Amino acid sequence: MNLAVRDVRHNAGRFAFTTLGVGLLLMIVMGMGGIYRGLIYEATLLVDSVGADLWVVQGSTRGPFAEISRLPANLEDRVLAVPGVARARRFVSHTIQREHQGKLLRMVVQGLAWPDDKGEWVPLVAGRPLRQAHYEMIADQSLHLPLGEKIRLGKDVYEIVGQTRGLVGSSGDGLAFFTISDAMAIQFDVPGEAMRLERAARRARVEAIDLGRLQPLLLDRAAGLNRGIPALATPQVSAVLVSLQPGADAAAVRRVLSTWPDITVYSTQEQKDLLLAGMVDKARRQLGLFRTLLIIISTIIIALIIYTLTLDKIRDIALLKLIGARNTVIGGLILQQALLMGACGFGIAWWIGQYLFPHFPRLVLIANEDLVSLGVIVVVISTLASLLGIWKALHVEPNTVLAV
Amino acid sequence: MSANSETPPAIEVSHLRKVYGRGHTEVVAIRDATLQIARGEIVGMLGPSGSGKSTILTAMALINPPTAGQITISGKPVMDGPRALVDARAFRRRHLGFVFQKPNLIPFLTALENVQIALEVNDIAPREARKRALELLDYLGVSPRANNLPDALSGGEQQRVAIARALANNPSLILADEPTAALDSKLGRQVMELFAKVAHERHAGVLVVTHDLRTLDIFDRILDVEDGAIQVRENPATVTSAR
Incomplete structure (x- = not known):
């Protein structure tokens, strides 16, 4: 039985809105990569x-x-x-x-x-x-x-x-x-x-020198x-x-x-x-820093959401421990939710981007390798984000469930 | 009901002692408690608030290690003082069932899934777990509500599902902490009768912490807890008249 999916289904509205937010953040990360690709493409297009x-x-x-x-x-x-x-x-x-x-x-x-x-x-x-x-x-x-x-x-x-x-x-x-x-x-x-004005200035310069006076034809040329x-x-x-x-x-x-x-x-x-190396390199570094910041922010947001979701079901987790559920079951519940959130967010980012990016003033070029690398990043940040929730869940005492 | 002589008791507790704090803040929660519950026996535990009932219960549930004393469940020594002799979580999974004052059903799982999960964490395959969970719900009369979420169930139905979950792995011992406190008297009695049925038909030892004196006739024995000490009374009627 997949507990993560059932919990998500039970809190579908909250999960959907949260995932939409994460998705929009990831879309910006994806878009920035696309803008960089677009910059390179456009910059080298003429040369090519x-x-x-x-x-x-x-x-x-x-x-x-x-x-x-x-x-x-x-x-x-x-x-x-x-x-x-x-x-x-x-x-x-x-x-x-x-x-x-x-x-x-x-x-x-x-x-x-x-x-x-x-x-x-x-x-x-x-x-x-x-x-x-x-x-x-x-x-x-x-x-x-x-x-x-x-x-x-x-x-x-x-x-x-x-x-x-x-x-x-x-x-x-x-x-x-x-x-x-x-x-x-x-x-x-x-x-x-x-x-x-330029011709008048030329004529004045010619008139001011001996050659101008000796060769009147120069005055006609100057005009x-x-x-x-x-x-x-x-x-x-x-x-x-x-x-x-x-x-x-x-x-x-x-x-x-x-x-x-x-x-x-x-x-x-x-x-x-x-x-x-000139123009595009600086843009690359600028976009790279923004992407890094956004990825960190996404990680923190997912971590806080997963942590909050974990706190919401702390009694359920305590109950699972009391009835003997292994740590892998409890950790898996939280990790799977984080991964689900990351994966759905990634999907939303890609889907919205399909419609939104073509309307950007500069070319946004989403390369397959960029999608793959962002997918890997999403898996990594989702896993990292789940650690706080897993840590909390694993430290819950089973007798928490006895508290009225 | 008396224990079968060939079957080890559901639980044996000897000279259990639990002390919280040290020095000036020291509080003795359990004093030299000794008890035994046979399989197929239903035992009530009575006592005022703060008398140590919950401490005894949590010690027996292997979630609150005692300061001293031994606990043996189904003939297997599990605690020697604060030292666990087994993997407590794995042992709970296989040998213990729990019912609480609140049903504590997992809100995002249906009635059926709440029972099924107890089986699945004990490595029962999902299909088999589902079949057994349905049988248990049927046994406790709540199978028509199997696919409802806990929110859609009445208090009595929720408690029946919680009992089904406690029974899922055929435990030798079921520990119930005031399971009827949130129910009206009629439902409370029905639930207590269910516990008796479970004890007698499924051959499990059942310990019920309760304040409800109207259901004492259901118990085979009464444990009276006061200031962390246990007194065993064989005749519930005696206890009722004494209060």
Whole structure:
């Protein structure tokens, strides 16, 4: 006869409410693990998706995911000349926050190296890749921009021609793909007034020097377009992505590139490791500490509940001792109740999580191995939590039952 | 009823002494108590509050070791002074049955399960335990209420279930501590008659602590306890008239 189940059945309401509370706590523990998994997934999604063999970034930096990396756009051509390199692409990625239809809209602007890269590799759930050099974009569904919708970014208007699902940056903001020139135009867009002030300032600087007075043509140049002034820097990109020829020796290509003092080269794995070691590692530790605290709190709550349930039936336990029940029967009653509470709480956590987690603003990814490890943790904390009740029960004198 | 000469007594207590505290706080609860209860005999224990009845009962139940004296149950020495000569809990399981003033049924078990659990803790297989528990409830006239929780039973029915539980393992000795105190006189008498039936039909020694003088005729003998000392009276009617 299973005494634990019968006692639980008799106090079903109280047990159910208590277990629901434990379940909600465990759901938070489960959710925090899922948030961490989601962070890793989202952080590495872009690095995995673009499919580069090597990442060329600004010298002595750790790449665009760790800090600011600026490279001249024409580095692409230098890299392409290295033996073993099949393809080199400019990589532009930056986050913008704009207002669209009265709401704030945050997106990660991702440049595609048009015309080589039209975004065919991007996993679309609707629409098509880019077909023209300007004014088209592919947006993730998390941005809530339907196909055909037009959005003004900077001075230009872009039409959504394709949609992805679940493609987000390391910050959880949806990715939006543009041609690289459009991505740079969005990145470096400044208001017309700022441009006019900048040109006036240039003209004033030229007029202030002898060369300006000797070469009046410079004054006309100063008031012109940026690209007409050789002294100004060429457009810059965040990185250059390198794809190797089939069978090419990655180490050899890397050795060549490493001799260039203005750049640093990383493999995709190194780039991912840098990404995870930076932003995600701190989040991991933060979430880990919260999870530990919540597990301790859950243990204490289960222990107190089991202890209270034990106190409630102390006379019954004394009676069981009087009629000769072994300690294993009495200890088993309490241990089984604790395990039942833990197991039901775990089930509730999982069940509610199924419905709740998809509505979280960040991806919550519940991995099977995390479920298994949390299950083991629940068994351990339930067992630990039962110890107080078992200790109390085993110290009850059988003659307690004689007290009126 | 006299004991069968070939069967050892249900219990023999000799020169039992129980002292609580030391020095100035010393209280002698039992003074040199000696008694014997045969199997098939029902014995009443009378005495005012604080006279030592419960102390004697708990000592015999192996849950309150005496300071001195010996206890032998079914011919097996079980206590020599404060020293237990057997595993007390295992011995209780096999040889003793208990009934209290309150039925003390486990509230989350049905009447049937309350009896069944006493069998299962004695390693009887669940199916067999259930069958025997039903037989006992039938014997005590409460089988129609077998699947009811204690809350749904009357006081008399609860006490009958408690007696069934006490009988579950065919104990040689049943110890009852004021089992009719919470019942009205009619029910109290019925319960006392049940104890007599159990003693005579199931050949168990039964010791009943009681204050109910109206049921003394049921006992084969009366133990009169006063200041921790026991006096045995063979004729209950004598005791009744003396009070």
